[in-house]
Amino acid sequence: MTLSPADLVITGCTALVHDEHEGIDFVEDAAIVVREGLIESIGPAAETAVVATAERIDARGQVAMPGLINCHTHAPMVALRGIAEDLPAEAWFNDVIWPVESNLTARDVELGARLACAEMIRGGVTCFADHYFSMDTVAEVVAECGMRAHLGEAFFSSLGAEGREKSLEFALRHRGAAGGRITTALAPHAPYTVDDADLAATAELAREHGLPVHLHASESRDQTDNSLARHGVTPIEVLERTGLLGVDAGVLIAHGTGIVERDLPVLERATGPVAVATAPRGYLKFAWPTTPVRALRGIGIPVGFATDGAASNNSLDVWESMALTALVQKSTEGDPRWLTSRQALHHATLQSARAVGLGERVGSLAPGLRADIILVDLTGPHTQPVHDLAATLVHSARSADVRTTIVDGRVLMRDRELLTLDVAATVRELEERLAALTDRSHGGRIQDYDKPPE
Amino acid sequence: MTLSPADLVITGCTALVHDEHEGIDFVEDAAIVVREGLIESIGPAAETAVVATAERIDARGQVAMPGLINCHTHAPMVALRGIAEDLPAEAWFNDVIWPVESNLTARDVELGARLACAEMIRGGVTCFADHYFSMDTVAEVVAECGMRAHLGEAFFSSLGAEGREKSLEFALRHRGAAGGRITTALAPHAPYTVDDADLAATAELAREHGLPVHLHASESRDQTDNSLARHGVTPIEVLERTGLLGVDAGVLIAHGTGIVERDLPVLERATGPVAVATAPRGYLKFAWPTTPVRALRGIGIPVGFATDGAASNNSLDVWESMALTALVQKSTEGDPRWLTSRQALHHATLQSARAVGLGERVGSLAPGLRADIILVDLTGPHTQPVHDLAATLVHSARSADVRTTIVDGRVLMRDRELLTLDVAATVRELEERLAALTDRSHGGRIQDYDKPPE
Numbered sequence: 001m002t003l004s005p006a007d008l009v010i011t012g013c014t015a016l017v018h019d020e021h022e023g024i025d026f027v028e029d030a031a032i033v034v035r036e037g038l039i040e041s042i043g044p045a046a047e048t049a050v051v052a053t054a055e056r057i058d059a060r061g062q063v064a065m066p067g068l069i070n071c072h073t074h075a076p077m078v079a080l081r082g083i084a085e086d087l088p089a090e091a092w093f094n095d096v097i098w099p100v101e102s103n104l105t106a107r108d109v110e111l112g113a114r115l116a117c118a119e120m121i122r123g124g125v126t127c128f129a130d131h132y133f134s135m136d137t138v139a140e141v142v143a144e145c146g147m148r149a150h151l152g153e154a155f156f157s158s159l160g161a162e163g164r165e166k167s168l169e170f171a172l173r174h175r176g177a178a179g180g181r182i183t184t185a186l187a188p189h190a191p192y193t194v195d196d197a198d199l200a201a202t203a204e205l206a207r208e209h210g211l212p213v214h215l216h217a218s219e220s221r222d223q224t225d226n227s228l229a230r231h232g233v234t235p236i237e238v239l240e241r242t243g244l245l246g247v248d249a250g251v252l253i254a255h256g257t258g259i260v261e262r263d264l265p266v267l268e269r270a271t272g273p274v275a276v277a278t279a280p281r282g283y284l285k286f287a288w289p290t291t292p293v294r295a296l297r298g299i300g301i302p303v304g305f306a307t308d309g310a311a312s313n314n315s316l317d318v319w320e321s322m323a324l325t326a327l328v329q330k331s332t333e334g335d336p337r338w339l340t341s342r343q344a345l346h347h348a349t350l351q352s353a354r355a356v357g358l359g360e361r362v363g364s365l366a367p368g369l370r371a372d373i374i375l376v377d378l379t380g381p382h383t384q385p386v387h388d389l390a391a392t393l394v395h396s397a398r399s400a401d402v403r404t405t406i407v408d409g410r411v412l413m414r415d416r417e418l419l420t421l422d423v424a425a426t427v428r429e430l431e432e433r434l435a436a437l438t439d440r441s442h443g444g445r446i447q448d449y450d451k452p453p454e
Numbered sequence: 455m456t457l458s459p460a461d462l463v464i465t466g467c468t469a470l471v472h473d474e475h476e477g478i479d480f481v482e483d484a485a486i487v488v489r490e491g492l493i494e495s496i497g498p499a500a501e502t503a504v505v506a507t508a509e510r511i512d513a514r515g516q517v518a519m520p521g522l523i524n525c526h527t528h529a530p531m532v533a534l535r536g537i538a539e540d541l542p543a544e545a546w547f548n549d550v551i552w553p554v555e556s557n558l559t560a561r562d563v564e565l566g567a568r569l570a571c572a573e574m575i576r577g578g579v580t581c582f583a584d585h586y587f588s589m590d591t592v593a594e595v596v597a598e599c600g601m602r603a604h605l606g607e608a609f610f611s612s613l614g615a616e617g618r619e620k621s622l623e624f625a626l627r628h629r630g631a632a633g634g635r636i637t638t639a640l641a642p643h644a645p646y647t648v649d650d651a652d653l654a655a656t657a658e659l660a661r662e663h664g665l666p667v668h669l670h671a672s673e674s675r676d677q678t679d680n681s682l683a684r685h686g687v688t689p690i691e692v693l694e695r696t697g698l699l700g701v702d703a704g705v706l707i708a709h710g711t712g713i714v715e716r717d718l719p720v721l722e723r724a725t726g727p728v729a730v731a732t733a734p735r736g737y738l739k740f741a742w743p744t745t746p747v748r749a750l751r752g753i754g755i756p757v758g759f760a761t762d763g764a765a766s767n768n769s770l771d772v773w774e775s776m777a778l779t780a781l782v783q784k785s786t787e788g789d790p791r792w793l794t795s796r797q798a799l800h801h802a803t804l805q806s807a808r809a810v811g812l813g814e815r816v817g818s819l820a821p822g823l824r825a826d827i828i829l830v831d832l833t834g835p836h837t838q839p840v841h842d843l844a845a846t847l848v849h850s851a852r853s854a855d856v857r858t859t860i861v862d863g864r865v866l867m868r869d870r871e872l873l874t875l876d877v878a879a880t881v882r883e884l885e886e887r888l889a890a891l892t893d894r895s896h897g898g899r900i901q902d903y904d905k906p907p908e
């Protein structure tokens with residue numbers, strides 16, 4: 001028995017845990033003891049009922065599970081949710097998104113980030129990997145709202161060497177910020193907007209500073225085909241030849257729906273950790289193929305769940321990404337037995353944590369890991385009765401069933417009430433700015449899609 | 455000005471209405487006046503603010519829209535939610551569902567129906583087309599809980615003529631019940647479980663009694679291929695040759711994912727109304743193709759949204775069916791511009807109402823139609839800001855955003871609180887019965903899949 005009281009004890013829940021083979025398991029009537037931001041113990045309630053505690057949450061009828069991780073997003077783009085609908089990717093980028101993004105101010109980014117964090121906390125997301133501009137303001141919002149985040153300042157080669165330097169400067173300055181809740185990455189946009197020299201220099205900087213890299217690559221089959229036509233190599237082969245597959249701290253590839261057969265041996269022989277983030281909703285909407293999760297699993301590459309930005313995905317609902325991945329993978333592979341609910345939960349927990357380089361800190365409810373925990377209410381009629389709890393979580397529960405969201409042992413949402421963010425005030429100010437933000441009369445764009453550097 | 459007070463006035467909402475070309479339109483700051491179960495007026499709030507009323511709902515920040523219609527389900531199967539996961543359709547039917555269904559008692563069906571209605575009301579569903587057994591009890595639950603329903607007692611030819619007679623007897627006895635909220639259909643199971651003679655007799659009865667028919671047909675491509683191999687005709691051609699495409703009150707075809715090119719002229723020359731219900735989630739899960747919505751639109755056949763039973767779909771979430779249809783249709787057709795949010799809302803409203811034969815009574819917020827209305831809260835962070843309200847509804851909002859559900863002018867859920875059903879008591883009793891319900895040791899089945907009558 002420890003003498004000082006625990007910070008938080010959660011009792012009466014069913015806890016999602018991993019067995020020694022990483023299988024999904026459930027402990028009924030569990031108690032979780034949290035101390036100084038860490039999970040101190042997790043086990044049958046009877047054994048922990050006597051722990052003195054500053055705060056106790058009675059979670060009967062609820063499942064405790066690791067907080068969801070949004071492995072690739074552009075959080076501030078919630079400001080553009082619904083602005084460009086029912087368009088192919090090129091028109092979406094060139095005609096709407098990139099002209100509008102050239103209007104972005106740091107204040108827009110801040111308000112967008114605040115709204116995005118509110119949405120994610122409400123949806124049980126405790127950590128997100130963000131890839132955008134004016135990231136100082138995103139870091140501030142993360143520090144303030146209590147989430148965990150893996151942040152990278154995006155750059156294009158069209159910005160010159162300055163872009164890369166700014167990305168490095170951001171990554172070094174914010175690494176370990178917000179009491180360790182912020183980790184950072186170098187964030188080149190993509191092989192079609194960042195040239196090989198710039199990518200190679202990025203890989204060099206990543207090795208020199210022990211930083212990971214987060215970028216878009218092989219987003220669609222068209223990108224792969226264009227890359228082959230123009231350069232004779234796939235985007236994944238570009239990553240290899242520029243050294244990005246040999247970064248010690250790892251590379252996180254967003255999307256990878258254009259990963260083809262010849263890419264698999266390339267990824268398999270990578271000398272640094274590689275992971276892929278899948279955001280299946282947008283692929284359906286753009287009529288793209290989906291991430292080849294089964295092939296990636298075959299070569300041991302973790303695939304984490306993501307939403308991409310809300311301007312394409314329309315939400316930051318990682319719960320939906322989990323369900324959609326299960327459904328779309330079955331459909332795409334023509335195999336109803338593939339990507340079971342337990343496999344989906346493995347992606348949502350351990351694989352997503354590894355994808356953002358946090359596999360040693362989060363992704364499982366286990367002693368010694370950070371206390372990033374969500375409590376999911378299964379008493380609603382749509383989640384009853386429970387014949388198969390994994391299936392209930394993946395296929396019946398919804399993000400709105402998350403009642404409580406905890407990061408580093410701190411409660412950010414209790415009984416659906418946000419404790420660290422003011423949605424109404426954020427929306428009010430954002431709305432006043434929308435006319436200026438969405439003005440496209442200037443005719444400019446921050447970047448062109450499908451006009452790669454030669 | 456009417457002298458007697460209106461039953462209900464909803465003020466301050468944005469109302470989804472249809473223009474004269476059936477286009478989706480929105481009236482801001484609208485007021486809806488309901489009297490004796492009907493929409494008396496809908497229009498700008500200023501003009502109706504002075505109506506005296508028994509009940510007033512302030513719906514600022516909310517969208518009023520026609521209640522969703524679940525055009526094909528087996529409501530009581532919520533009792534089996536999650537019982538047979540990650541299986542191909544044949545194993546799902548033969549190894550689990552049909553052995554378990556042979557245990558069903560009327561009490562199980564009643565509890566399942568009650569839980570299902572609770573789930574649907576919470577998800578903004580005001581009407582459902584149900585196709586199951588022991589339907590007397592479903593009708594009782596509908597009468598009690600206040601929903602609208604289109605009910606059919608299912609039968610197989612393996613039951614002999616008695617099945618068909620029971621289906622007819624049910625349809626005649628309950629037609630117009632629950633103050634007109636219940637309509638009925640004859641409900642043969644499917645062309646692979648009901649023989650041609652039985653289908654032809656059903657068509658004859660339907661014509662004689664002015665009843666519609668609701669059945670599964672062409673559920674999967676395999677069914678079409680099997681039908682062609684065995685009988686030389688597709689399931690849709692079976693419907694034609696047995697007279698089911700010439701029923702005045704209409705035929706509602708569940709699924710139709712196996713509808714092929716040669717079926718289109720057959721459907722087009724149907725002499726009675728034909729509609730299709732699409733439940734895309736289960737098709738993804740079974741790795742089936744999806745309903746050819748675009749081809750059906752080309753020949754003027756309404757396609758309504760549905761969930762099928764929760765044993766395959768895992769929920770009765772019609773909102774999700776709407777979003778998934780939009781996404782899957784774009785993906786399947788390879789066209790991001792197809793099935794826009796406004797088209798999805800047209801399917802969810804007018805087309806779904808027509809699919810269940812209620813196009814003259816519900817499906818739009820217009821004077822003279824029944825007051826089946828839902829209020830959807832868009833103040834959550836995941837639905838802000840609103841650049842395109844149709845897209846917000848289809849792609850960002852979720853069933854949990856429905857705050858209030860009204861059928862025939864009666865409030866069934868207010869601020870997410872169910873007023874006519876007790877979920878906890880239902881779940882408690884259902885749980886006690888699950889062991890007996892799910893017992894498969896008897897080795898029997900109510901039916902075999904893929905063993906059609908010869």
